[in-house]
Amino acid sequence: xxxxxxxxxxxxxxxxxxxxxxxxxxxxxxxxxxxxxxxxxxxxxxxxxxxxxxxxxxxxxxxxxxxxxxxxxxxxxxxxxxxxxxxxxxxxxxxxxxxxxxxxxxxxxxxxxxxxxxxxxxxxxxxxxxxxxxxxxxxxxxxxxxxxxxxxxxxxxxxxxxxxxxxxxxxxxxxxxxxxxxxxxxxxxxxxxxxxxxxxxxxxxxxxxxxxxxxxxxxxxxxxxxxxxxxxxxxxxxxxxxxxxxxxxxxxxxxxxxxxxxxxxxxxxxxxxxxxx
Amino acid sequence: xxxxxxxxxxxxxxxxxxxxxxxxxxxxxxxxxxxxxxxxxxxxxxxxxxxxxxxxxxxxxxxxxxxxxxxxxxxxxxxxxxxxxxxxxxxxxxxxxxxxxxxxxxxxxxxxxxxxxxxxxxxxxxxxxxxxxxxxxxxxxxxxxxxxxxxxxxxxxxxxxxxxxxxxxxxxxxxxxxxxxxxxxxxxxxxxxxxxxxxxxxxxxxxxxxxxxxxxxxxxxxxxxxxxxxxxxxxxxxxxxxxxxxxxxxxxxxxxxxxxxxxxxxxxxxxxxxxxxxxxxxxxxxxxxxx
Numbered sequence: 242x243x244x245x246x247x248x249x250x251x252x253x254x255x256x257x258x259x260x261x262x263x264x265x266x267x268x269x270x271x272x273x274x275x276x277x278x279x280x281x282x283x284x285x286x287x288x289x290x291x292x293x294x295x296x297x298x299x300x301x302x303x304x305x306x307x308x309x310x311x312x313x314x315x316x317x318x319x320x321x322x323x324x325x326x327x328x329x330x331x332x333x334x335x336x337x338x339x340x341x342x343x344x345x346x347x348x349x350x351x352x353x354x355x356x357x358x359x360x361x362x363x364x365x366x367x368x369x370x371x372x373x374x375x376x377x378x379x380x381x382x383x384x385x386x387x388x389x390x391x392x393x394x395x396x397x398x399x400x401x402x403x404x405x406x407x408x409x410x411x412x413x414x415x416x417x418x419x420x421x422x423x424x425x426x427x428x429x430x431x432x433x434x435x436x437x438x439x440x441x442x443x444x445x446x447x448x449x450x451x452x453x454x455x456x457x458x459x460x461x462x463x464x465x466x467x468x469x470x471x472x473x474x475x476x477x478x479x480x481x482x483x484x485x486x487x488x489x490x491x492x493x494x495x496x497x498x499x500x501x502x503x504x505x506x507x508x509x510x511x512x513x514x515x516x517x518x
Numbered sequence: 519x520x521x522x523x524x525x526x527x528x529x530x531x532x533x534x535x536x537x538x539x540x541x542x543x544x545x546x547x548x549x550x551x552x553x554x555x556x557x558x559x560x561x562x563x564x565x566x567x568x569x570x571x572x573x574x575x576x577x578x579x580x581x582x583x584x585x586x587x588x589x590x591x592x593x594x595x596x597x598x599x600x601x602x603x604x605x606x607x608x609x610x611x612x613x614x615x616x617x618x619x620x621x622x623x624x625x626x627x628x629x630x631x632x633x634x635x636x637x638x639x640x641x642x643x644x645x646x647x648x649x650x651x652x653x654x655x656x657x658x659x660x661x662x663x664x665x666x667x668x669x670x671x672x673x674x675x676x677x678x679x680x681x682x683x684x685x686x687x688x689x690x691x692x693x694x695x696x697x698x699x700x701x702x703x704x705x706x707x708x709x710x711x712x713x714x715x716x717x718x719x720x721x722x723x724x725x726x727x728x729x730x731x732x733x734x735x736x737x738x739x740x741x742x743x744x745x746x747x748x749x750x751x752x753x754x755x756x757x758x759x760x761x762x763x764x765x766x767x768x769x770x771x772x773x774x775x776x777x778x779x780x781x782x783x784x785x786x787x788x789x790x791x792x793x794x795x796x797x798x799x800x801x802x803x804x805x806x807x808x809x
Contacts (some may be wrong), residue, residue, distance in 0.1 A: 242668065256531040286666060286694040286695055387561050388560045411577060411692065416721075419559055419762075420559075420764055443692075483696075484696075487724060489764060491792060494789075494792040495792055495796060500795070500800075509769055509770045513770065513774055515772055
């Protein structure tokens with residue numbers, strides 16, 4: 242498979258005042274992300290996840306090493322807009338990402354800035370809102386929507402830029418259970434449509450839905466594997482301060498009791514099908 | 519310290535185009551020393567309700583009695599109530615503002631008139647109660663701390679006012695798993711050791727199951743359930759309908775029950791679930807062998 246994102250020996254430091262040493266947030270990361278894949282990044286606060294994410298679309302540029310998206314180097318000022326059109330970002334707090342007082346204007350903001358023909362923008366906006374099931378809300382004011390709905394608007398704003406990859410930085414952290422379910426469903430649909438997904442999350446249940454999980458600690462990648470292999474290593478997962486999903490704990494309890502639960506099961510649906518087969 | 523809420527109503531933007539009934543005839547009692555979980559989707563009225571309990575909002579009608587004092591009575595001075603009822607908002611770390619952690623935590627009690635040695639001791643105690651090292655952290659800027667530490671400092675600022683009732687609005691939202699666990703154990707300690715009455719809003723049903731004595735469910739400004747966690751979470755289908763869920767173990771067992779009604783669905787802990795599933799699989803296997 243072709244990789245869409247290539248990170249080579251990435252070091253990123255936040256400069257401090259004159260007397261203080263710079264803080265190293267990303268410490269020698271090498272990473273290839275395949276086109277069309279769904280990758281989750283987990284790790285404690287301060288492990289460098291968000292700093293890495295911001296390096297992917299050139300919001301931050303490497304202190305040393307390089308980040309390339311579809312071959313475009315994030316350090317190159319000339320191509321930064323082309324890069325950001327290719328790789329969109331969705332952040333934790335929907336309120337910080339909405340710029341307009343009408344939903345459809347907000348979604349049109351990106352394509353307008355790309356200089357797309359206004360007639361085309363109409364179609365792009367409608368399509369983007371439909372894909373997050375917010376078509377009925379296009380004339381509404383964002384501040385009257387729920388957190389989950391606002392986050393879906395923010396996602397529509399990114400989709401309207403027609404990116405090939407979207408980085409989600411804890412998109413569900415501020416949402417209620419329904420909002421979380423909706424956003425995760427949209428993320429999976431976007432992936433099925435061929436968009437590469439990088440999902441940063443503290444919810445292990447969400448990370449399990451990816452095909453690959455990257456665990457970060459102290460700015461380094463300490464684990465990088467399929468969900469099954471990651472959560473098969475219970476001690477190591479605990480050691481990096483992560484919590485095992487409840488269902489994984491149950492499965493490991495069952496295995497201890499001699500029940501041979503197959504390796505490809507790690508969610509509720511899988512368990513139901515296995516037990517009631 | 520008990521809370522008694524009787525038939526309260528609250529309407530936002532009354533008489534304006536966006537008029538919204540935020541609370542609709544809500545009544546409940548909370549006994550001294552209880553740990554109450556509150557769940558409901560965004561916009562269900564949770565935060566509006568909490569803000570009534572320490573007098574930040576006044577109900578349009580109905581009454582709220584805290585520790586025998588009617589806080590909705592006209593002309594009532596709120597300082598005493600706010601001292602007794604500590605409210606920790608969502609993302610309280612956004613409210614940190616002082617130069618040092620010590621000064622930030624001291625802000626509340628100072629405004630309540632505390633000073634000198636008493637103030638110092640209170641601040642120290644509050645910071646230690648939330649599990650931080652006072653000497654190590656007191657001179658640091660609150661803005662240089664990690665997310666989990668900031669949240670604790672903000673909670674310490676409320677604890678320092680020595681409330682008898684502590685209300686926490688989604689205290690663990692956005693924390694990483696480790697900080698999440700640590701904060702939960704801090705809250706448990708405050709409940710057990712300091713005997714605080716606690717109201718705890720969360721979207722994490724596993725946390726609610728683990729911590730709460732009783733659970734209130736809000737939907738469209740109405741209190742639709744108020745019962746033990748086991749009873750509330752037995753009503754999985756109703757909760758799903760209003761955008762909520764149940765602890766994951768319970769969700770699994772409920773889904774199994776749907777497929778095979780011989781499986782007990784109302785299960786709330788891991789060990790029981792594991793033993794039921796084990797027995798089910800074993801009996802199925804031995805049946806298959808006999809056939």
